[in-house]
Amino acid sequence: MLTKATTGRAKRPSKPITLVGVDVYIITENGIPQFDDYGAFKIEFISNRGTKVWPGYVSEDLMLVNWYRCRFMATKTVTDADVDTFLAALTKKWKWSAAQKLWNYGDEAGFSKAY
Amino acid sequence: MGKHVITMLPGEGTGPEICEAVRKVIDHSGVEIAWEYEDIGLDCLEKHGTLLPEKTIKSIAKNKIAIKGPTTTPIGTGHKSANVTLRKLFDLYANVRPAKLIPVLKRPWDQIDILTFRENTEDSYAAIEHMVSDEVAQCLKVITWPGSVRIAEFAFKWAKANGRKKIQCVHKANIMKMTDGIFLDAFREVAKKYPEIEAGDIIVDNCCMQLVRNPAQFDCLVLPNLYGDILSDLCAGLVGGLGFAPGANIGDNCSIFEAVHGSAPKYAGMKKVNPSAVLLSGVMMLRWIGEEAAASKIEKGMNKVLAEAKTLTYDAGGTASTDQYAEAIMRAMDTI
The missing domain is CATH 3.40.718.10 (Isopropylmalate Dehydrogenase)
Incomplete structure (x- = not known):
């Protein structure tokens, strides 16, 4: 039900929203994950405590914890149903704590990159 | 103690002029350092297409010790902070910042x-x-x-x-x-x-x-x-403000010493900015690499100049340039 509390607030001008990927938070004790081909979603980077650990240079001093943010970007136009299918496939092999859909707002990404 | 190889990252804005003054004072302490100058920050974005070039990363990874001038971090949007990237890349997990009273500054x-x-x-x-x-x-x-x-x-x-x-x-x-x-x-x-x-x-x-x-x-x-x-x-x-605030970013195998203040681009080229924060970061660096005598000499020289209060930069109430202040510290070091 719409009330004054929901309709009277400050509104930000809205932009068209496009689903472009999904961040999945994987828990593993076996180091940096290696993923199968998931078709509609392709791994772009993996970070640990916000620091990119794949692909590219990783300091041998870097302390890794057992929780990795894995960014999967859509390889084609995707829907929420595609995300459901992808996560169902991922669940067969990986333990994950959360997933966050990645949206573009107009031309701007609504998500940060890893350091 | 043998010769140290240290990566020097002058940064941007007032960074290069500050770091040049600091390098002269550190060299004047008698410590043997071979400096490797590398680019970092907004100024090298046009040159290299990145705030933190691969060559800079390799130099730090090789030498394990670096001293850094100020860099600017774009606010809100745009490029990632070069500072934060360095800390993460080399897992510099401990940021150590001392805050001690400076004699000349009335608090x-x-x-x-x-x-x-x-x-x-x-x-x-x-x-x-x-x-x-x-x-x-x-x-x-x-x-x-x-x-x-x-x-x-x-x-x-x-x-x-x-x-x-x-x-x-x-x-x-x-x-x-x-x-x-x-x-x-x-x-x-x-x-x-x-x-x-x-x-x-x-x-x-x-x-x-x-x-x-x-x-x-x-x-x-x-x-x-x-x-x-x-x-x-x-x-x-x-x-007494960020002009006197040094800092160290330390990891298990690599350390980067830097002032915590910004690059003050509006003063770039005017040679009026106080180099004390970067110099004190250099003192921390010298202690970290075991050069206590050199560190102590610089610290005492700087304290003497501050106590005499004749050659001070504008932020400390004086009119001396960056170079004049550094030269005064070097003269004071000669008397210690």
């Missing part, structure tokens, strides 16, 4: 000697941000047990090695019971191994109030990243 307090140990790689600096609806943004605050243990270990070891008596963990665990809770639990666990050092904790808002009311009561503070960022600037303000 309302007689005694301040505070060391802040800021966890430098986690917290809301993990860069995990999402627009979760068109009107709601979220940022994940990531605090880990191993990350919290190692900054606490680092602080207690440093305190013990330098004769400090008391460490307090600064937190907001009454509200953020899991994130700040894990940081506080780890601190308490580590503290058990150091019975000779008084360990306590204080809630961050109360700590801010106590710092401005009675800063002399504090010795060492251990903080998660965001509180550490804010409170170390507060401590710098208590002793």
Whole structure:
């Protein structure tokens, strides 16, 4: 039900929203994950405590914890149903704590990159 | 002691002129250093297409020690901070910032000697941000047990090695019971191994109030990243501002020493900015690499110039240029 509390607030001008990927938070004790081909979603980077650990240079001093943010970007136009299918496939092999859909707002990404 | 090879990162804005003055003073101390100059920051964006070129990364990885001038971090949008990238890339998990009273600067307090140990790689600096609806943004605050243990270990070891008596963990665990809770639990666990050092904790808002009311009561503070960022600037303000605030970013195998102030681009080329913060970072660096005599000589020279109060930069009430101030320190070093 719409009330004054929901309709009277400050509104930000809205932009068209496009689903472009999904961040999945994987828990593993076996180091940096290696993923199968998931078709509609392709791994772009993996970070640990916000620091990119794949692909590219990783300091041998870097302390890794057992929780990795894995960014999967859509390889084609995707829907929420595609995300459901992808996560169902991922669940067969990986333990994950959360997933966050990645949206573009107009031309701007609504998500940060890893350091 | 043999010759050291150290990466010099002059940065941008006033960074190059400050770092040149600092290099001259450090060389004047008699310590043998081969400097490797490398680019970093906005100025090298056009040249290399990145704030932090691969060549710079390789130099730091090879030499393990670097000293850095100020760089600018774009606000809101654009490129990632070169500073944060360096800290993450080399896992420089301990940000150490001393705040000691500077004699020439009149402050309302007689005694301040505070060391802040800021966890430098986690917290809301993990860069995990999402627009979760068109009107709601979220940022994940990531605090880990191993990350919290190692900054606490680092602080207690440093305190013990330098004769400090008391460490307090600064937190907001009454509200953020899991994130700040894990940081506080780890601190308490580590503290058990150091019975000779008084360990306590204080809630961050109360700590801010106590710092401005009675800063002399504090010795060492251990903080998660965001509180550490804010409170170390507060401590710098208590002793005379960022012009005199040095800092060290230390990891297990690599360390980068830098002032905490910005690049002050409006003063670039005017050679009027105070180089003390970078110079004191250099003093920290010399101590870290075992060059105590050189570090002490520079520190005494600088204190002598400040005590005489004849050759001071504008922020300390004088009219001397960056170079004139550095030359005065070198002359003072010759008398020590």
